[in-house]
Amino acid sequence: MERIFGIDLGTTNSLIAYADEDDTLRVVPDPETGSPLLPSVVSFVGPEEVIVGTRAKEMAAHQPLTTISSVKRLMGLGMEHVTAADRQQYAFAADEGIVRFQIHGRTYTPPEISAFILKELKRRVALVLGEEVRKVVITVPAYFNDSQRQATRDAGRLAGLEVMRLVNEPTAASLAYGLHKKNQGLIAVYDLGGGTFDISTLKLHEGIFEVLATNGDTRLGGDDMDRRVAALLLEQLPAESRRHPDVVSQAVAAAEVAKIRLTDAQSTVMELHAGSVHVQRSLTRIEFETLVADIVERTVAPCRQALKDAGLNPSDLDEVVLVGGSTRMPLVRRRVEELFGRKPHTELNPEEVVALGAAVQASVLSGREKDTLLLDVVPLSLGIETMGGVMERILERNTTIPVTAKQIFTTFVDNQTAVDFHVFQGERELVKDNRSLARFKLRGIEPLPAGMPRLEVTFMIDANGILNVTARDERTGREQSIDVKPSYGLTDEQVEHMLEESIDYAEEDVSARLLIEARNDAEGLLHATRKALANAPLDGDERAGVEATVAQLETAMQGTDYNHIRDLTDELNRVTTPLAQRIMDASIKEALERKRVEDVA
Amino acid sequence: MALISTPPAEREGAMWPAGARVSCWHCGAEHPARLFCPACNALQPLPERADYFQVLDLPRRLVIDPELLQKHYYDLHRCLHPDLYQTGPQAARQASLRNTAALNRAYRSLRDPVDRGLYWLTLQGESLGADNKRVPPDLAAVVFEVQEQLEELRAVRNRNGAAQALVGEVVEARAELLERQSVLLQQLEENFARWDAADGDAATLTRELKAILSALAYLGTLLRDVEKELGA
Numbered sequence: 001m002e003r004i005f006g007i008d009l010g011t012t013n014s015l016i017a018y019a020d021e022d023d024t025l026r027v028v029p030d031p032e033t034g035s036p037l038l039p040s041v042v043s044f045v046g047p048e049e050v051i052v053g054t055r056a057k058e059m060a061a062h063q064p065l066t067t068i069s070s071v072k073r074l075m076g077l078g079m080e081h082v083t084a085a086d087r088q089q090y091a092f093a094a095d096e097g098i099v100r101f102q103i104h105g106r107t108y109t110p111p112e113i114s115a116f117i118l119k120e121l122k123r124r125v126a127l128v129l130g131e132e133v134r135k136v137v138i139t140v141p142a143y144f145n146d147s148q149r150q151a152t153r154d155a156g157r158l159a160g161l162e163v164m165r166l167v168n169e170p171t172a173a174s175l176a177y178g179l180h181k182k183n184q185g186l187i188a189v190y191d192l193g194g195g196t197f198d199i200s201t202l203k204l205h206e207g208i209f210e211v212l213a214t215n216g217d218t219r220l221g222g223d224d225m226d227r228r229v230a231a232l233l234l235e236q237l238p239a240e241s242r243r244h245p246d247v248v249s250q251a252v253a254a255a256e257v258a259k260i261r262l263t264d265a266q267s268t269v270m271e272l273h274a275g276s277v278h279v280q281r282s283l284t285r286i287e288f289e290t291l292v293a294d295i296v297e298r299t300v301a302p303c304r305q306a307l308k309d310a311g312l313n314p315s316d317l318d319e320v321v322l323v324g325g326s327t328r329m330p331l332v333r334r335r336v337e338e339l340f341g342r343k344p345h346t347e348l349n350p351e352e353v354v355a356l357g358a359a360v361q362a363s364v365l366s367g368r369e370k371d372t373l374l375l376d377v378v379p380l381s382l383g384i385e386t387m388g389g390v391m392e393r394i395l396e397r398n399t400t401i402p403v404t405a406k407q408i409f410t411t412f413v414d415n416q417t418a419v420d421f422h423v424f425q426g427e428r429e430l431v432k433d434n435r436s437l438a439r440f441k442l443r444g445i446e447p448l449p450a451g452m453p454r455l456e457v458t459f460m461i462d463a464n465g466i467l468n469v470t471a472r473d474e475r476t477g478r479e480q481s482i483d484v485k486p487s488y489g490l491t492d493e494q495v496e497h498m499l500e501e502s503i504d505y506a507e508e509d510v511s512a513r514l515l516i517e518a519r520n521d522a523e524g525l526l527h528a529t530r531k532a533l534a535n536a537p538l539d540g541d542e543r544a545g546v547e548a549t550v551a552q553l554e555t556a557m558q559g560t561d562y563n564h565i566r567d568l569t570d571e572l573n574r575v576t577t578p579l580a581q582r583i584m585d586a587s588i589k590e591a592l593e594r595k596r597v598e599d600v601a
Numbered sequence: 602m603a604l605i606s607t608p609p610a611e612r613e614g615a616m617w618p619a620g621a622r623v624s625c626w627h628c629g630a631e632h633p634a635r636l637f638c639p640a641c642n643a644l645q646p647l648p649e650r651a652d653y654f655q656v657l658d659l660p661r662r663l664v665i666d667p668e669l670l671q672k673h674y675y676d677l678h679r680c681l682h683p684d685l686y687q688t689g690p691q692a693a694r695q696a697s698l699r700n701t702a703a704l705n706r707a708y709r710s711l712r713d714p715v716d717r718g719l720y721w722l723t724l725q726g727e728s729l730g731a732d733n734k735r736v737p738p739d740l741a742a743v744v745f746e747v748q749e750q751l752e753e754l755r756a757v758r759n760r761n762g763a764a765q766a767l768v769g770e771v772v773e774a775r776a777e778l779l780e781r782q783s784v785l786l787q788q789l790e791e792n793f794a795r796w797d798a799a800d801g802d803a804a805t806l807t808r809e810l811k812a813i814l815s816a817l818a819y820l821g822t823l824l825r826d827v828e829k830e831l832g833a
Contacts, residue, residue, distance in 0.1 A: 165684075165687070208678065365687040373682055399709060402683065402701050403702050404703075460698075462683075463701075
């Protein structure tokens with residue numbers, strides 16, 4: 001049976017995991033560094049060169065506007081949701097519509113950027129396991145709305161993956177904890193990551209994980225703390241250099257390092273180089289905790305709400321589980337313990353637990369794991385706009401999914417052939433305070449006197465938490481045609497188009513990668529050769545031969561013919577072999593001579 | 602094919618009207634309606650008009666043991682949930698999705714006594730409708746008193762005045778409202794038991810049920826307002 005992989009597409013880091021033949025859960029590590037984490041950073045080094053992960057993260061300080069990090073925060077959003085801090089961090093293509101980045105004369109949507117991260121995870125599996133990833137489970141914050149979920153699914157499709165299921169991160173984490181080994185109980189999962197916060201309460205019963213309530217904030221996490229700490233460093237700089245994206249980016253990186261150090265250390269020192277200016281700032285844990293206390297405090301109200309919606313008191317809980325890198329912070333642990341009145345579980349690595357849980361769910365879907373079943377909920381109420389901009393709720397938040405609700409629509413004037421309705425998600429009374437999901441148009445209605453047509457619209461939220469709308473004419477029983485215009489997402493046609501484009505460019509993608517690798521290898525050899533030439537005894541002919549090859553290779557590296565670069569690299573390797581030999585001999589001789597001197601002495 | 606090999610034996614077709622026959626989408630065999638085709642074991646879509654009791658495979662009785670309800674709900678999920686049909690044929694996936702959606706809706710409605718009562722009214726072709734807008738006579742006095750207290754509290758808060766004493770009064774009022782609510786819930790259970798025992802004619806029982814449910818709805822709204830003001 002084909003393996004299904006579990007992916008945690010995180011704000012800061014992404015991971016891919018699977019259950020092996022013995023049902024052991026494994027994260028696929030980076031083949032070079034062995035790290036399970038892939039930094040969720042995509043850098044467009046040049047118009048043809050895209051790099052993902054650790055090296056892309058290093059590029060952030062040098063090429064901040066063509067390096068995209070934390071793209072998850074912008075998934076499924078429109079330009080009106082973009083903050084001032086976002087504008088400092090990214091170059092956007094336009095002021096309205098869905099978010100689009102402007103990079104090297106092209107525009108990219110957040111799902112396209114996320115697709116680069118997914119492709120890199122796919123490549124990682126190909127290198128490590130020699131297996132092609134085709135089917136996946138991808139995790140999303142439980143509090144993600146419909147648009148954010150759709151955007152995640154689109155990213156999967158754009159990466160050439162079949163997304164079998166979107167699973168909520170806290171729910172996935174509870175699966176990984178193997179809490180089902182306990183027969184039953186009530187648990188809370190507190191998930192504070194780089195960019196999002198979720199709280200879920202669950203009831204466990206003989207392998208069934210029933211989510212009772214969920215709450216959260218999709219724009220709250222460790223990133224906010226980094227920005228806050230970075231401001232401390234930046235305020236020491238002259239005003240004009242504070243705004244430089246590369247300086248801001250460096251400051252944020254230094255802040256992140258300091259934050260992580262303060263998990264164990266009581267104090268640390270941050271440094272920042274901005275041109276000729278060099279600033280330092282020491283930071284104690286106490287000062288840091290005071291600085292970010294209000295950010296941690298923002299998680300409290302969602303926790304209380306999730307308990308209340310589940311009809312629970314903190315004392316009813318049997319377990320509390322911590323998920324997400326930010327829960328390593330002592331302040332967060334103390335606050336959670338205080339809030340729930342018990343010590344939270346921290347046995348599993350909070351950065352890996354979500355990916356491992358996704359792998360469990362992948363096993364369930366492939367039919368291998370038969371004793372576990374997830375019953376999740378929709379995090380936000382669903383409604384339609386009615387008179388006066390009021391939201392009429394058709395599905396309440398925390399309803400177990402999949403679920404359907406039906407609504408009858410009719411016409412207001414005689415012979416009307418189309419009816420529009422506008423769908424929202426959120427808890428507020430007025431639609432303007434909730435998030436618009438999409439506009440729908442029922443078309444081809446039979447011309448009849450006003451109020452006569454009866455059009456039954458079915459709103460179904462599937463097991464991914466994604467809305468599907470269908471309609472039929474109640475009188476004739478015929479399927480009613482319906483147009484969908486997503487408010488902050490891509491239409492199916494747009495995704496198809498992007499896919500076609502990326503297939504056309506797939507060949508180019510591979511070429512670009514081979515070119516980068518060829519250039520890197522050549523650069524390494526050139527560096528060594530120059531160093532050797534500078535202090536090695538070489539006669540005129542040999543030297544001229546090596547120098548000529550160096551010049552040829554340097555010219556070739558300006559071009560894009562990676563085969564040519566490879567050939568010349570091999571050639572340079574060949575002509576420098578005697579040189580290398582002689583350097584080696586020389587150093588041995590030198591060593592021997594020194595020894596003799598010592599002997600004599 | 603991801604079809605359940607051993608469907609729970611008790612699922613004999615309580616979800617369909619007695620004597621109903623269907624033909625299987627998978628093997629085409631016509632057979633007495635069951636959740637899984639007796640010939641090929643394929644999952645069948647539940648009938649469109651199944652009521653919530655049928656969906657949960659329970660007798661049509663208003664007094665429900667919460668543990669039994671949860672057991673039926675979980676057992677059905679263990680053989681209906683879309684996760685189990687992910688790699689199966691499209692028709693089985695569709696049936697699973699539809700059945701699960703119906704199951705979730707039915708459970709949400711039946712597990713809460715008030716929702717269960719409201720659903721029962723719709724089965725009788727009734728609804729709370731306009732009755733819901735009138736203050737139930739028994740509650741009138743306490744409702745007006747609490748509303749007055751809330752208004753006073755809001756006014757004092759708007760002037761940034763000392764609200765301590767008023768808050769104390771509202772807290773006391775809340776306790777009384779909760780007490781009344783639990784009495785009404787008790788009455789609701791008694792009404793349910795009489796329906797099940799056919800103790801009284803339907804018209805009387807319906808009238809009584811409507812009165813209890815409107816009083817509960819009224820109290821519910823008032824309690825929400827109280828919580829909001831106390832939470833502020």
